[in-house]
Amino acid sequence: MSAPDDGRAAAVPARRRGPARRVVRTVTAVASCLAVLAAAVIVGVRHSGREPTVTLLANWTGSDAKRFENAVLAPFEKRHHIQVDYQGSSAESQVLSADVEAGTPPDVVVLTGPGELASYIGRRRLQPVDKLIDKDAFGASWIPSFEGSVYWFPLKADLKSIVWFxxxxxxxxxxxxxxxxxQWCLGMGSGATSGWPGTDWIEDILLQRSGWRTYEKWARGELPWTSGPVRDAWKTWKDMVGAGGDPQLVDRALTTDYQKASGLVAKRQCSLEHQASFVRVKKAWRDADAGYQASAPLLGGKAGSDAWEVSGDLVALLHATPQAKxxxxxxxxAEAQREWSHVQTGFSVNTRVGVSAYQGTQARSLAATLLDRKAVHCFDASDAMPPSVRDAFAQATIDYLARPDRLTSLLKNLDALGADRSPTWLSSVCDHGS
Structure with a gap:
């Protein structure tokens, strides 16, 4: 599961200047009650005689939202004379769901979960983007095809199969x-999405120990959670981080926010962190002159493994208006992705951007791994799963960390959820390399 660079705890949405959609956002029945009013407001904005407007929902708030507005959106508005009505929310999944139910979805959305986006394809809410993007610029794992069409592309990406020291x-x-x-710096807290750092651990252990074919089969819902490889991944995680062991250690992991886990290094309470590439900018790691290495050797993976777990922020189209297209x-x-990569922690996987766009040996090394067409890139499995399974997986890691004796019941519950084939499952999660 992925997290925004400034954390998921922020609750105040960022607003663009100009004629914003003044729609009350909520995940309760209030959203439905205001549907008619919301639709009227949007229609009024779009037909008010001002510059054409396109609405965009993403998870960047606070300083991240300002950087996105200034580096990416402002040049677009100036060049095309199209105003972007931007809303940033750390609860964007709930916001989008409420908007869709109310009949007032944004024109464009940026989400971290391909599994969540796939659910909107199944409901005929997304529009194909095949003819709007250069598909050759992105690897197959980033732009999977559904019934012959592509429905999203990555705006930024992060590498996950790494350990910082x-x-x-x-x-x-x-x-x-x-x-x-x-010695492992582990923080499981992330507001409403707490537990996702644990899912990253289990996913990466399975990938490195059992290979990408097993990983992909599991991420597509075709390998039971109670199967040997998956069960072994959970048990390996337990042994590595001390699940069910020292109460103080377990309590530290359960009560520490993922954004503050690296701070334990400065306190000399731990020395290693299994975390995505975005963590390199944390003060504790900068002060420690941090290095990173592939996770496979430390997780007991296969020697010479060239399989990497990745995550990304994915752009999708809901209304195919001229402005949205x-x-x-x-x-x-490449221009927009290059500008965004210059001001935030992620990387572009548009091959037209390339490694040379980044400053410093470490950033270029991370970018090179993400862009390596010979490597195997597997999307974050929990993000690729239907939302109901993703959320249950995250909660299960919290429960397991405290009570590892409950593993069998937790896995059976996840199998029961995964047995429901009505949600849309991805047909491909890994780019097999060339």
């Missing part, structure tokens, strides 16, 4: 520390 640590010290549960073309362009 203080620059002074030798390979031997890292290997030794990896066998000590207390113009914004889609722009966001998929």
């Amino acid at each position: 203080p620059g002074r640590m030798t390979p031997r010290q890292r290997a030794d520390s990896a066998r000590e549960p207390g 113009q914004l889609i073309r722009y966001l998929a362009s």
Whole structure:
């Protein structure tokens, strides 16, 4: 599961200047009650005689939203004379769901979960973007096809199969520390989406130990949670982080927000963090002159593994208005993606951007791995699953960390959810390399 760069706890949405959609956002029945009024407001904005408007919903709030507006949206507005009515919300999944139910969805949305987007394809809510983007610029795992059409593309991406460590640590010290549960900096907190750091662990262990074919089969709902490889991944995570062991260690993991986990390094309470590439900008890791390495050796993976778990922010189209299609073309362009990559922690996987767009050896190395067409890139499995399964998976990691003796019942519950084939499951999760 993925998280926005500034965390999921922020609750105040960012608003664009100009004629914003003044629609009350809520995840309760109030959204339905205001549907007629909301639709009238949007129609009034779009026909008020002002510049054409396109509405955009994403998860960037606060300073991230300002950077997105200034670096990406402002140049688009100036060039095309189209105003972007932007709303940023850390609860964008709930906001989007309420908007769709109320009949007032945004024109364009940016979501971290392809599984969630697939559910909107099944409900005929998304519009194809095939003819609006350069499909050759993106690897197959980033733009999967549904019934011959592509419905989203990545605006930014992060690498997940990595472990961060203080620059002074030798390979031997890292290997030794990896066998000590207390040396892992783990924070499971993330507001309403707490637990996703645990899902990342289990996903990566399965990928590195059992290979991408097993990983993909599981992420597509075709391999039971109670199967040997999946069960073993949970047990390996338990042993590595001390689930059910030292109460103080377990309590630290359960009560620490994922954004603050790296701060434990500064306090010398841990030395390794299994976390995505965005964590490199955290103060504790900057102060520690952080390095990173592929996670496979530390997770007991296969030697020479070139399989990587990745995540991304995916752009999709709900209303194919001329203005919305113009914004889609722009966001998929190398120009827009290059500008966004310069001001935030993620990377563009548009091959037209390339490694040279990044400053510093570490950033270029991370970008090179994400762009390597010979490597196997597997999308974050929980993000690829239907939302109901994704959310249950995240909660199960919290329960398991506290009570590992409940593993069998937790996995059976997940199997029961996964047995429902009515939600849309992805047909492809991994790019097999070339």
